[in-house]
Amino acid sequence: MTLNRKRNIINSSKRTGIKEIAGLADVSIGTVDRVIHNRGQVSKKTMKKILDVMDKTNYRPNFVARVLASKEKPRLVCLIPFHTPENMYWEAPLEGIIKAEKEIADYGVTVNYFLFNQYLADSFEKKARDVLSDNPDGVLLAPIFSKQASDFVKKLDNLKIPYVFIDSKLKEANNLSFFGQNSFRSGMLAAKLMEFSCRSKGTIVIVNIGTEYENIHHARERENGFKTYFLNNTPGISLHVLNISSENINNRDSLVEIPDTDISGIFATSSAHIIANYLNHKGKNQITLIGYDLTNDNITFLEKGIIDFLICQKPREQAFRGIYALFHHIVFKKQIRRNNLMPLDIITRENLNDYLEFELNKEGYYE
Amino acid sequence: MTLNRKRNIINSSKRTGIKEIAGLADVSIGTVDRVIHNRGQVSKKTMKKILDVMDKTNYRPNFVARVLASKEKPRLVCLIPFHTPENMYWEAPLEGIIKAEKEIADYGVTVNYFLFNQYLADSFEKKARDVLSDNPDGVLLAPIFSKQASDFVKKLDNLKIPYVFIDSKLKEANNLSFFGQNSFRSGMLAAKLMEFSCRSKGTIVIVNIGTEYENIHHARERENGFKTYFLNNTPGISLHVLNISSENINNRDSLVEIPDTDISGIFATSSAHIIANYLNHKGKNQITLIGYDLTNDNITFLEKGIIDFLICQKPREQAFRGIYALFHHIVFKKQIRRNNLMPLDIITRENLNDYLEFELNKEGYYE
DNA sequence: TGAATTATCGTGTACGTACACGGAAATAAT
DNA sequence: ATTATTTCCGTGTACGTACACGATAATTCA
Numbered sequence: 001m002t003l004n005r006k007r008n009i010i011n012s013s014k015r016t017g018i019k020e021i022a023g024l025a026d027v028s029i030g031t032v033d034r035v036i037h038n039r040g041q042v043s044k045k046t047m048k049k050i051l052d053v054m055d056k057t058n059y060r061p062n063f064v065a066r067v068l069a070s071k072e073k074p075r076l077v078c079l080i081p082f083h084t085p086e087n088m089y090w091e092a093p094l095e096g097i098i099k100a101e102k103e104i105a106d107y108g109v110t111v112n113y114f115l116f117n118q119y120l121a122d123s124f125e126k127k128a129r130d131v132l133s134d135n136p137d138g139v140l141l142a143p144i145f146s147k148q149a150s151d152f153v154k155k156l157d158n159l160k161i162p163y164v165f166i167d168s169k170l171k172e173a174n175n176l177s178f179f180g181q182n183s184f185r186s187g188m189l190a191a192k193l194m195e196f197s198c199r200s201k202g203t204i205v206i207v208n209i210g211t212e213y214e215n216i217h218h219a220r221e222r223e224n225g226f227k228t229y230f231l232n233n234t235p236g237i238s239l240h241v242l243n244i245s246s247e248n249i250n251n252r253d254s255l256v257e258i259p260d261t262d263i264s265g266i267f268a269t270s271s272a273h274i275i276a277n278y279l280n281h282k283g284k285n286q287i288t289l290i291g292y293d294l295t296n297d298n299i300t301f302l303e304k305g306i307i308d309f310l311i312c313q314k315p316r317e318q319a320f321r322g323i324y325a326l327f328h329h330i331v332f333k334k335q336i337r338r339n340n341l342m343p344l345d346i347i348t349r350e351n352l353n354d355y356l357e358f359e360l361n362k363e364g365y366y367e
Numbered sequence: 368m369t370l371n372r373k374r375n376i377i378n379s380s381k382r383t384g385i386k387e388i389a390g391l392a393d394v395s396i397g398t399v400d401r402v403i404h405n406r407g408q409v410s411k412k413t414m415k416k417i418l419d420v421m422d423k424t425n426y427r428p429n430f431v432a433r434v435l436a437s438k439e440k441p442r443l444v445c446l447i448p449f450h451t452p453e454n455m456y457w458e459a460p461l462e463g464i465i466k467a468e469k470e471i472a473d474y475g476v477t478v479n480y481f482l483f484n485q486y487l488a489d490s491f492e493k494k495a496r497d498v499l500s501d502n503p504d505g506v507l508l509a510p511i512f513s514k515q516a517s518d519f520v521k522k523l524d525n526l527k528i529p530y531v532f533i534d535s536k537l538k539e540a541n542n543l544s545f546f547g548q549n550s551f552r553s554g555m556l557a558a559k560l561m562e563f564s565c566r567s568k569g570t571i572v573i574v575n576i577g578t579e580y581e582n583i584h585h586a587r588e589r590e591n592g593f594k595t596y597f598l599n600n601t602p603g604i605s606l607h608v609l610n611i612s613s614e615n616i617n618n619r620d621s622l623v624e625i626p627d628t629d630i631s632g633i634f635a636t637s638s639a640h641i642i643a644n645y646l647n648h649k650g651k652n653q654i655t656l657i658g659y660d661l662t663n664d665n666i667t668f669l670e671k672g673i674i675d676f677l678i679c680q681k682p683r684e685q686a687f688r689g690i691y692a693l694f695h696h697i698v699f700k701k702q703i704r705r706n707n708l709m710p711l712d713i714i715t716r717e718n719l720n721d722y723l724e725f726e727l728n729k730e731g732y733y734e
Numbered sequence: 735t736g737a738a739t740t741a742t743c744g745t746g747t748a749c750g751t752a753c754a755c756g757g758a759a760a761t762a763a764t
Numbered sequence: 765a766t767t768a769t770t771t772c773c774g775t776g777t778a779c780g781t782a783c784a785c786g787a788t789a790a791t792t793c794a
Binding site: 062063064065067068106107181182185186188189192193196197199229288308341342343344345346348349350351354355 | 429430431432434435473474548549552553555556559560563564566596655675708709710711712713715716717718721722
C-alpha cells in the first residue's frame, strides 16, 4: 500500500511529543519524562514551565511508543468457575477471555487462569489465595461467593491491584468496573413477552431450578422483576412460583404440575432446558416457555420450538470486555466506566443463527 | 504500577523479533526486512534460509513497533448520507465513525467525511468523485444508490483501495467487508412477535411509509420476511399491505384506515413514529405496533407504550466496526470477516434504558 | 583481465518513549 | 573556602521495526 502523503504535509495535526515540549521548555527529554511520571527530581520552577508547555501544546502521550519502550509486561488473571458437562454456562466467559488475551498479546499482556468449582466456596478461597501469590497486575473475577469474594477484594485493595467483576458484583467494593446484567429488569422484560404471549389467559408459572448455589441472586432478581411487571400491568393474573431443588430434577413426571390449573406460560429463571425437556416429553408444546442463556441444551429446544424466548446476558462479551477494561486501564491509563449493564438480548428461533454467528466472531474493538 | 517481573523471566514466551531471526539466519536485519516486505533484492537461497527460520521461530511481526516505525499515516474516508431534522437515522453511524476515529488516532489514522444527500443520487456521485480525488487508503460507504455506487467501487477496485459497506451491500462487489442486518429475517422476527401478541385475532397491517428512496430495499425485505413467517406458521391470518407515499404522510386522518376490519397489529417497515403519532391521536393504543430503529421520535412513543417493539439494527456499531475493519486490515494486516450481520435486537420499554446507555458507551475493542 | 554493471546485502538513522547512569549546580557541613 | 551532600538535570541506550543509503560481491561486457 502506498499512502498518500501530500495531505499529511498540509495537515499540521502532527502530535507534539515529549521531545518537542522539551525543546519548547528548554529542558531535556529526561526532565520532561520525570514530570510526566511524577518521578520527582525536578524543581518547582522547571516543573511548572514544562507543565505549561504541555498544557499549551495539548500534549498527549503516544501510547504506541510507550508500550514499545516500556519493559512492563502486565499480567492479568481471571478467577471464574470452570464449566462442567452439566453446567456449560461458564464456558462462554472463558472463550471471551481467551479471545481478548489473543488480541492484546501484541501489547505484552498475558492472562493466567484460575478456575474454581462454582459449587464450593472452599475452592474459590483456595484459588483466590493462588491469585494473590501470583501477584498479578489486574484481576477479573466472578464474585459468586459474596463473603469470600469480599475478603479477597479487600486484599486486592490493599495491594492496589485493580479488579473487575463480571456476572455479579459486590456492594461497597472498589472494583474498577463491572460487566453484567440487570436481572430485575430482565425479569420485567420476560414478563412483558409473557404477557404479550398469554394475554391474561391461564396461569403463569415461575420456576426456580436448583438455585441453591451461585445462581440464586440472579434467579431471585429475575423472579422479582417478573412479578413486579405483572403487579403493575396485570394485577389480576394468576402467578405461581415453583422451587425445585436440584435433587428433584430427575423426577420428571411431576416437574411442573399444578392441580386444577391451565398453564399458559412458564418462566424459567434458570435451566430452561430441563423444563423444556419435560414439556417436550409430555407433549405440551403450546405452553409459552421463556428462559435464560444460550447454552447448547437451551438452543436445541429453542430450535424445536419448545422454548419460545431466551434472554441472553452475553457472558462471552462480559468477560471479553472485562479483560479489555483492565487492559485499557493498565496499559493506556484510560478511564473506565464503572457499571456496564449488557443489553437484554432476546433470542428466538428466527434470530438465533444470526446471533450465534455474530457473537462468536466479534473482535476486540467494539466498545 | 510495579509489575511483577519474576514470571517473565521464567516465561520463555519472549517473541522472536526481526533481529533475532537475522542472527539465526546469519544475515542482517535489513535483509530480513526485505523478505518480510517482499522488497526483492534478496537471493533465492538466503530468502529460503530466512523463511525457514521465520517458520521455525514462528515469527510474528510486532505491530506496535511497526506502527511506531512506519511513516504511513493511513487516511480513511466515509461516504454516507448526512442526517436532517426530518430523518435522523444517519446521525448514529456518524457517531460511530467519530468514536472509532478517536480510538485509532493514536495509530496515526485519520478519517475524512464525505456526506451526501440521501435523496439525491447526484449528490452521491459528486461526493464519490470527491472521495476519489482525495485518494484515501480505505473507504467506508453506504451504497444506497446501487448503480452509482457500483460504478464507484469499480474505480476503487482499480485503484486497489479497500472499501467496506454498511447498511446495505452490492452484489458482486469486491468489498472488504459488510456490516448490516438481515432485513428478511428481521421481518420474520417481527412477525413472530406480532403473532405472539395478536394470537390470530383481527387484521394485521404492514405499512410502508415513504419508501421511494434509499430505504426501499430494507422495507421490501422486511415485508417479505414478515409475510413469509405468517405464510409458514399462520396461513389463515388476515394481512393487509398499505403503501403510503411520503406526500400523503400529513393526511393523518386516513393514515391507517381499512374499512370493515378490526386491526390488531401494525408492522411499520419504517418511520414507525408516524404511525404511532396517528394511533396516539386516535386513541387507538391497544393496537400492537412494531417498528424499526431507535430514533428519538420512535423512542418517545416506545416510552409512551404506543410502540411495543422496536427492532434495532445498531447503526452506530455498524459504522464503528466498519471503520475498525478498515483499520485492522490496513494497519495490522488482519484478516477481516466479509459478512457481519448485526444481531436483531429487540427493544421494549423495559430494556430501553439499559440499551441506550450501553450503546452509547461501548468502546472500540469488542469484536 | 579489467572495468562497468547489477544483484545482493549491511549499516545507520528514525519513530516516541522509558529509564539507568552520571554529571553539574546548589546547598550544607566542616 | 573546601569538601561533602543533596538536588536537579542531561545523556545514552533500548524497545522492534521501516527504510534510505552505501558497500560488497557477483556478473557482464569490453
